[in-house]
Amino acid sequence: xxxxxxxxxxxxxxxxxxxxxxxxxxxxxxxxxxxxxxxxxxxxxxxxxxxxxxxxxxxxxxxxxxxxxxxxxxxxxxxxxxxxxxxxxxxxxxxxxxxxxxxxxxxxxxxxxx
Amino acid sequence: xxxxxxxxxxxxxxxxxxxxxxxxxxxxxxxxxxxxxxxxxxxxxxxxxxxxxxxxxxxxxxxxxxxxxxxxxxxxxxxxxxxxxxxxxxxxxxxxxxxxxxxxxxxxxxxxxxxx
Numbered sequence: 001x002x003x004x005x006x007x008x009x010x011x012x013x014x015x016x017x018x019x020x021x022x023x024x025x026x027x028x029x030x031x032x033x034x035x036x037x038x039x040x041x042x043x044x045x046x047x048x049x050x051x052x053x054x055x056x057x058x059x060x061x062x063x064x065x066x067x068x069x070x071x072x073x074x075x076x077x078x079x080x081x082x083x084x085x086x087x088x089x090x091x092x093x094x095x096x097x098x099x100x101x102x103x104x105x106x107x108x109x110x111x112x113x114x
Numbered sequence: 115x116x117x118x119x120x121x122x123x124x125x126x127x128x129x130x131x132x133x134x135x136x137x138x139x140x141x142x143x144x145x146x147x148x149x150x151x152x153x154x155x156x157x158x159x160x161x162x163x164x165x166x167x168x169x170x171x172x173x174x175x176x177x178x179x180x181x182x183x184x185x186x187x188x189x190x191x192x193x194x195x196x197x198x199x200x201x202x203x204x205x206x207x208x209x210x211x212x213x214x215x216x217x218x219x220x221x222x223x224x225x226x227x228x229x230x
Contacts, residue, residue, distance in 0.1 A: 034218075034219075042223075043206075043221050043222065043223040043224060044157075044206075044221040046218055046219075046220075049218065090156060090157070092219075101147050101159050101162055101219075102147075102157075102159075102208075102219050103159070104156045104157045104158075105156060106155065106156045107155075107156045
């Protein structure tokens with residue numbers, strides 16, 4: 001079965017700093033990759049997704065992620081974070097097994113200090 | 115996008131009781147999923163609810179503890195039976211849109227249960 005690892009559990013940055021959150025998955029076949037964000041007190045929202053094609057995908061709010069198949073990674077990046085980016089970020093994957101449910105990583109709590 | 119409504123949004127329950135969570139979607143969907151998010155943790159899939167067939171449960175979750183109904187293509191319920199404090203969690207309903215395996219998953223706002 002597939003699994004997702006997020007190695008950064010809690011990240012603290014100052015505003016305008018650059019962000020990179022790590023995500024690695026384990027599955028040998030075709031994958032679809034997602035990053036979700038959960039702002040305090042709100043429900044999960046999709047930031048971006050990768051299905052195929054250009055491995056560099058751009059999402060909402062200036063976020064982007066790069067799929068590196070050889071490294072089984074899908075790291076999330078943002079060149080300059082804002083205080084409003086404070087949230088929990090979850091990496092998730094579905095696979096070509098036909099099972100449509102997402103497998104989530106453990107999440108990374110991002111705290112941006114003004 | 116999909117509009118997903120869950121009831122109740124939160125509840126405080128006594129040990130040994132059962133609670134049913136409802137999930138209503140604004141349009142017909144084939145597959146609905148129930149997740150659990152325990153305090154400070156990620157989301158764990160409980161089961162997949164398909165209309166017209168029994169739910170498919172993930173390892174560690176059983177029908178006796180988490181019975182699920184799926185009477186039509188827009189509605190599902192999850193019951194948390196014989197609750198204990200360990201069941202205190204946010205329970206989320208989600209649906210997928212799109213064809214093949216590329217559908218995006220949408221989430222409701224969740225039902226936050228506290229078991230005393």
